[in-house]
Each structure stands twice: as structure tokens, then as C-alpha cells.
């Protein structure tokens with residue numbers, strides 16, 4: 001990253017939001033190389049969600065600009081608020097929506113409050129500080145204090161409203177944050193890469209930051225090192241991946257014991273993971289077969305769900321029925337993709353009927369999936385649809401979580417054990433590059449919107465199904481790798497025994 005002489009004189013609501021997510025992001029948004037920015041579905045999903053919330057909130061289309069405020073329109077868009085920030089800096093913000101409420105302002109017997117849409121259940125710091133900034137700048141704009149902001153969300157297609165008091169405590173938090181933001185933006189180099197690397201998956205700077213984290217061997221690059229362990233290791237004097245990989249296990253275990261009792265096992269795991277990543281070598285950590293249930297199973301089901309977290313709904317249950325040669329794990333005779341789409345005319349009993357029909361085709365078929373989502377989601381649905389505890393238990397026993405099997409049997413030279421990372425390392429590639437669940441959700445929204453306009457965008461639907469099918473095939477790549485490793489182990493044991 002090149003060094004710059006930086007004296008920013010304008011702080012915006014966008015920069016503040018970026019900074020709340022990650023201090024480094026705000027800096028990169030302002031000075032980063034534009035060509036290093038990657039497209040992310042997350043931002044488009046947020047805009048789409050906001051749009052749907054506002055449509056549900058407003059009885060008619062909002063009007064635009066200052067004239068609309070003067071006229072007392074019920075909703076106003078396109079207002080640019082300006083004011084003075086810390087240390088002579090200017091402030092600028094564009095509230096996504098202003099809603100008219102009762103009160104006194106320079107325009108008469110009405111005033112406006114800022115509105116934001118939220119994802120998920122929590123009111124995040126990002127929303128609280130953004131509303132506080134809008135409220136602060138609205139005060140001189142409408143010549144009256146802004147006492148509250150409104151937060152809207154949609155859950156199961158129902159609009160939910162929450163008001164946020166814009167009090168003096170929140171106002172001082174805002175000013176403290178703006179001061180800190182300004183300090184960060186005046187740095188000659190970007191703030192450090194966040195310790196909570198989960199945030200990076202949604203960020204447009206992930207390409208550049210991941211590259212830097214890897215080349216510098218940051219501790220946060222090591223699978224199993226989150227914020228808490230990062231700080232512990234730093235306190236102990238371990239600063240990077242190669243420090244950790246060359247540490248003595250007993251020594252580290254004793255030092256960690258001062259913070260967490262019985263840490264020898266943890267020390268061994270962390271050091272071994274760091275070594276695997278440093279040397280690029282996988283290691284078997286459990287000598288029992290990873291998938292013993294599959295040894296004689298020629299018929300299997302692969303299962304992957306696509307979800308809409310805002311609506312709390314799984315919109316696609318994708319299955320692949322697979323037939324294979326049990327004497328040669330890699331030989332697959334046939335695969336049949338069977339998607340069950342949950343359309344707008346959602347009827348859970350109908351979906352369950354279709355799912356049950358597919359599952360009951362062969363009640364002994366094992367169901368392979370990657371991660372816990374599928375089993376949790378399907379069992380909850382089955383319970384709601386009246387499956388008895390005994391039947392539920394039987395169903396649950398058919399599931400095999402490949403993520404758990406990988407984690408309990410192998411140490412891989414990877415910084416994360418997510419499906420994308422693991423299957424790619426094992427040689428799988430998705431037909432469309434850079435697609436993830438968020439992108440699939442965006443296609444789903446697009447497909448639904450285009451259907452309402454009377455012409456379903458068939459490409460969006462095709463891409464969702466293709467992505468879901470590939471996720472299932474990626475899971476099979478993992479299963480087939482585990483099975484072939486089990487065979488190798490078995491052959492080795494047999495030959496050692498016979499010699």
C-alpha cells in the first residue's frame with residue numbers, strides 16, 4: 001500500500017458506516033486503488049431490502065428535495081445534509097428517507113425524522129450512528145431538534161417498526177466516533193486488517209486484504225484463531241504464523257494455562273494448524289474411517305439449501321440423487337438434480353409433502369450435506385408439520401455433515417474449512433466464479449421481481465439452480481476425497497498386517 005499525505009476535510013455518512021464496520025475499510029474507500037475493489041452482492045442486497053421496506057412503509061411514492069419538505073410531503077428522498085464536523089472538517093450525509101411526523105419546524109406544523117432499514121434482529125452500531133448523524137444534521141436543516149429516528153425491517157413479509165431516541169448519549173458517541181474516524185483517515189497508511197476476519201467475506205476490499213494477510217502471515221489467517229486467541233497469542237509474544245508454527249507445544253500450553261486451564265490440547269492444535277498452513281501439507285488426525293456409513297451405500301442424496309435471512313425463509317431445497325460404485329469411490333454412475341423451489345405462494349405443508357416424497361423414495365439413503373444448516377432447517381420444518389419424535393430421530397440419523405467429518409479427521413492447509421475453500425483445495429471449481437449465497441439470494445430477488453412484472457427472468461433462476469447444483473457437487477467432491485483417503489488408509493493397514 002503506497003504512503004500518502006492525507007488531510008481529509010469532508011466526513012460523510014458513507015465513510016462513517018464503513019469505519020464502523022472496519023476502520024481499515026473507511027481508509028481504503030477514500031484512498032484505496034479503485035481497481036482492487038471487488039463487487040459484492042451484500043451492498044445490492046442491502047439496497048434491495050431497503051427499497052422493499054420503504055415501499056411497505058410509505059402509502060405512496062416519496063417526493064424529492066427541499067421543496068417536498070416545505071410542502072409537507074409524507075416521505076422525502078434526495079436530501080443532502082451539510083454541517084460542521086470535528087477540527088474544521090465538513091460533514092455531509094444523505095438520509096435514505098425522511099418521514100413526516102407531527103411537530104414544529106421552519107416549515108410549519110410538521111417535522112421530519114430519518115428512516116433506515118435494518119437486516120436481522122439487532123439494531124447495529126452502524127444504524128445507530130448513521131441515524132444520529134442524520135438527526136444531528138437535520139436540526140439546522142429544519143430548525144428544530146430531531147428527537148428520534150425510525151428503523152424498519154421486514155420479517156415474513158411483515159413490516160416491523162422501531163423508534164430510536166436520538167438523545168445526548170448517542171450524540172456524544174457520534175462525535176467521539178467522528179473524531180476517531182478523522183484520526184484514522186489522517187494516517188499515512190491504512191489501519192491494520194481487522195481481527196474479526198468474518199467481516200472480510202462481505203467486504204469489497206477482501207481481495208487486497210486477504211493477499212496482504214497471507215503474505216504477512218498474520219495470526220488472524222490461521223484457522224481457529226479468532227479475536228480472543230489472537231490477543232492471547234500476542235500477549236504471549238507470538239506475532240505471526242511462522243512464530244506460532246515454530247513454538248514448542250509444552251511451552252505454549254503452559255503459557256496459555258495462565259489464561260485458560262488445560263490448554264495443552266489447544267496449544268497442540270494451534271501449532272499443528274499453523275504448521276499445516278506454513279508447509280501446505282494436510283495431516284490425518286483420526287485413524288478411524290471418516291465415512292464408514294458410506295462404505296456399502298451405493299445410493300446417496302446430496303442436499304443444499306439456499307436461504308433468505310431477511311425473510312427467515314429457505315427458498316430452495318436442492319438435492320442430487322447419486323448412484324455410485326461402492327468398490328471404486330470415485331466412479332459415479334448417475335446424478336439427478338432435484339430442486340424444490342419455495343415460491344411466493346408459500347405453503348409449508350405443500351413443500352413438506354414434496355420433500356417427504358423425495359426423502360421417502362428410499363428411507364435408508366444417507367443424506368450428505370456440508371454444515372449444520374440443512375439438518376436444523378429440515379428437522380424444524382418436519383417438526384412443524386407434525387413428524388413424531390421417533391420419526392424425527394430416524395430422519396436426523398440419515399444426515400451426514402461432511403464439515404464435521406473433515407474437521408474431526410483432517411487438518412488441512414487452509415485458513416478456513418468452509419465448503420468453498422475445502423472443495424476448491426480438493427480440485428472442484430464452480431461453473432460461475434466468485435458466486436456465493438448472497439449472490440444467489442440477489443438472483444432470487446431479481447427472479448421474483450421480474451415475475452411480478454409478468455416476465456420471469458429465466459437466467460436468474462437458471463443461475464440459482466446451477467449454483468445450488470454446484471454446491472451439492474462440491475460437497476460430493478469432499479465426500480469422495482474423504483472416501484478415497486479412507487481406502488488408502490485401509491489398504492495401508494491391510495498391507496502392513498499381511499507383511
Ligand code: SF4
Nearest residue numbers: 022194200203206209
Ligand atoms: S477486507 Fe476485512 S480488513 Fe479489509 S477493509 Fe474489508 S473488513 Fe477491513
